[in-house]
Amino acid sequence: METAISAEGLRKRYGDHQALDGIDLEVPAGTILGVLGPNGAGKTTTVRILATLLDPDEGRATVAGYDLATQAKLIRANVGLTGQYAAVDERLTGRENLQLIGTLLRLGRKGARARADELLEKFSLVDAADRMAKTYSGGMRRRLDLAASLVAAPPVLFLDEPTTGLDLTSRLALWEMIKEQVDAGVTVLLTTQYLEEADQLADRIAVIDKGVVIADGTPDELKREVGGERLEVSVASLADLTAATRVLADVSPQEPVVDRDSRTVSVPLAGGVNTIAAAATGLERLGIEPQDFAVRRSSLDDVFLALTGQRGADEDPAGPTGPAQQDDQAAQAEQQKEMQAA
Amino acid sequence: MTEVLSDSFALAGRQMRHIRRMPEQLLGITVMPVAFVLVFGYLFGSAMQVPGQGGYKEYIMAGIFAQVMLANLTTTAIGVVEDLNNGLVDRFRALPISRSSVLLGRTTADLVLVGWTSAIMAVVGYLIGWRAHNGVLQTLAGFGLLLLMGFAMSWLGALVGLSLRSPEAVSALSGVVMMPLAFLSNAFVPPEGLPGWMRVVVEWNPVSAVVSAARDLFGNERGASSGAFPSEHPVIAALVVLLALLAVVVPLAGRAYQRAAARR
Numbered sequence: 001m002e003t004a005i006s007a008e009g010l011r012k013r014y015g016d017h018q019a020l021d022g023i024d025l026e027v028p029a030g031t032i033l034g035v036l037g038p039n040g041a042g043k044t045t046t047v048r049i050l051a052t053l054l055d056p057d058e059g060r061a062t063v064a065g066y067d068l069a070t071q072a073k074l075i076r077a078n079v080g081l082t083g084q085y086a087a088v089d090e091r092l093t094g095r096e097n098l099q100l101i102g103t104l105l106r107l108g109r110k111g112a113r114a115r116a117d118e119l120l121e122k123f124s125l126v127d128a129a130d131r132m133a134k135t136y137s138g139g140m141r142r143r144l145d146l147a148a149s150l151v152a153a154p155p156v157l158f159l160d161e162p163t164t165g166l167d168l169t170s171r172l173a174l175w176e177m178i179k180e181q182v183d184a185g186v187t188v189l190l191t192t193q194y195l196e197e198a199d200q201l202a203d204r205i206a207v208i209d210k211g212v213v214i215a216d217g218t219p220d221e222l223k224r225e226v227g228g229e230r231l232e233v234s235v236a237s238l239a240d241l242t243a244a245t246r247v248l249a250d251v252s253p254q255e256p257v258v259d260r261d262s263r264t265v266s267v268p269l270a271g272g273v274n275t276i277a278a279a280a281t282g283l284e285r286l287g288i289e290p291q292d293f294a295v296r297r298s299s300l301d302d303v304f305l306a307l308t309g310q311r312g313a314d315e316d317p318a319g320p321t322g323p324a325q326q327d328d329q330a331a332q333a334e335q336q337k338e339m340q341a342a
Numbered sequence: 343m344t345e346v347l348s349d350s351f352a353l354a355g356r357q358m359r360h361i362r363r364m365p366e367q368l369l370g371i372t373v374m375p376v377a378f379v380l381v382f383g384y385l386f387g388s389a390m391q392v393p394g395q396g397g398y399k400e401y402i403m404a405g406i407f408a409q410v411m412l413a414n415l416t417t418t419a420i421g422v423v424e425d426l427n428n429g430l431v432d433r434f435r436a437l438p439i440s441r442s443s444v445l446l447g448r449t450t451a452d453l454v455l456v457g458w459t460s461a462i463m464a465v466v467g468y469l470i471g472w473r474a475h476n477g478v479l480q481t482l483a484g485f486g487l488l489l490l491m492g493f494a495m496s497w498l499g500a501l502v503g504l505s506l507r508s509p510e511a512v513s514a515l516s517g518v519v520m521m522p523l524a525f526l527s528n529a530f531v532p533p534e535g536l537p538g539w540m541r542v543v544v545e546w547n548p549v550s551a552v553v554s555a556a557r558d559l560f561g562n563e564r565g566a567s568s569g570a571f572p573s574e575h576p577v578i579a580a581l582v583v584l585l586a587l588l589a590v591v592v593p594l595a596g597r598a599y600q601r602a603a604a605r606r
Contacts, residue, residue, distance in 0.1 A: 051436050052435075052436070053432060053435055053436060073438050074438075076436055076437060076438040077438035079436070080436075081432070081433070081436040083429050083432050083433075084429075085428060085429035086429070087428065087429030087430050087432055087433040088428075088430075089356060089430060090428070091359070091360045091363055091364065092356065092359060092360075092363075096356075096359060100352060100353075100355075100356055101433075101437070103352045104349055104352055104353075104434075104437050104439050105437065105438070105439075132363065148433065149433075149436075
């Protein structure tokens with residue numbers, strides 16, 4: 001597949017702080033790369049370099065087929081950027097904001113107006129089009145900001161924490177709009193602190209910490225490789241818990257993790273189906289009827305914790321019933337069913 | 343080049359829309375200078391002894407014009423800081439437009455505003471008795487020189503805003519810098535009566551050169567020359583100072599724009 005964004009060994013130093021310490025990235029055309037990492041990991045610096053706002057100290061990159069060092073202006077003509085702040089002129093109306101960008105992009109008066117109308121329609125801003133942007137809600141501003149970065153219909157889009165500070169509804173709406181762009185063939189590099197956001201949107205994820213990429217892969221790969229899968233058994237009584245712990249200790253080389261409050265015991269699923277079978281047989285022999293017997297894949301949260309030693313953003317973007325978690329639960333339920341059938 | 347101009351024009355148009363949207367802002371920047379004209383012309387004018395026949399009303403106008411031009415520094419600086427902090431500078435820099443057009447657009451728009459303010463002041467000045475005596479061309483040349491000062495201060499303001507990045511710091515600094523520049527000049531007070539060392543400072547203050555030049559071009563009396571070069575040849579001195587300032591500040595502001603926008 002064609003590569004839309006590639007970066008090799010990007011380094012950037014601010015004083016004695018090494019913000020980027022050799023970032024390598026590859027984003028195939030028409031896909032979303034989620035760049036995940038704690039605050040200060042170098043996400044924004046990476047985006048700013050790739051969007052030509054900042055020169056790297058070292059390293060090479062091509063964006064939309066153009067070389068960062070020698071063809072910056074061509075890159076600017078082919079990328080859209082939405083930064084952490086909704087960069088709109090508050091004292092212009094939504095329509096004027098988009099028309100100004102269109103004029104600067106030399107679409108001509110008519111062209112700029114037509115493109116503005118089109119984008120206002122697409123981003124559900126028609127009703128507010130002739131109000132000053134400072135009267136907009138946070139979600140509307142973000143939509144206008146995203147629309148502004150799309151005036152040129154760029155094939156590559158950089159989104160730097162596009163949903164930070166938005167409520168659930170606005171966030172879901174923005175996710176939909178981002179997905180639409182990708183369906184239309186746009187390549188997206190998205191930074192986020194929200195694991196669910198990366199899980200939900202990204203085809204691949206690169207985890208950045210202290211200026212280097214410490215892991216990358218599809219969300220599933222990351223969960224498998226880093227977190228692995230665990231066999232988890234919940235029982236009715238504390239007596240059963242002790243027995244179940246002994247059974248799991250027998251089938252796994254590692255110590256079981258016991259949670260007495262939820263009367264749950266779990267071990268890493270090292271031996272695959274054999275481990276599951278052995279555990280089931282062991283429990284049956286002791287006459288223990290588990291309340292829950294399941295293989296759980298680690299969440300992206302576990303991955304993040306394992307890789308960076310930090311939790312993801314505290315603020316849970318989608319809440320406990322967010323779509324990402326619903327998907328997770330659905331997947332788990334499915335796995336459980338398969339297990340029960342086996 | 344035409345691209346730079348058309349981009350600057352579009353960006354200046356953005357600020358003109360701001361004004362259309364909030365006319366009270368225009369009122370805000372016009373009221374103070376007009377109040378100055380009235381306060382200085384009527385209140386202080388009755389107590390001031392100035393050279394020549396025209397009286398203080400004639401003497402003071404060039405001074406108030408210059409003060410308005412000086413204040414243009416703050417206007418531009420604050421505007422630049424706002425654009426930096428709300429991310430608009432990033433947005434513009436990510437577009438395939440010439441990077442000088444953003445600053446040029448802003449300084450041009452601010453020049454238009456300060457031109458408007460001057461026009462209103464001139465009308466009010468005329469109503470209370472200020473006159474230009476040297477004909478249309480020289481009068482226009484006087485305004486041209488003053489606006490050149492406004493433009494130079496605007497670019498200096500862009501540099502200040504890009505370097506300080508906070509509206510509070512801009513206000514603090516511009517207060518500290520502009521007070522002495524305005525008051526240690528011949529804008530409001532004739533230098534004849536000042537103590538010796540202060541008189542030297544006033545004579546060599548570049549603001550004095552612009553004010554003297556404007557007075558000469560308007561045909562408003564400014565008293566005897568002291569013999570110092572800026573006092574002998576105010577128009578040349580003013581032009582040299584302003585063009586030199588622009589030559590230094592424009593490239594510096596351009597560089598600060600590249601780096602300041604890159605720092606965050």
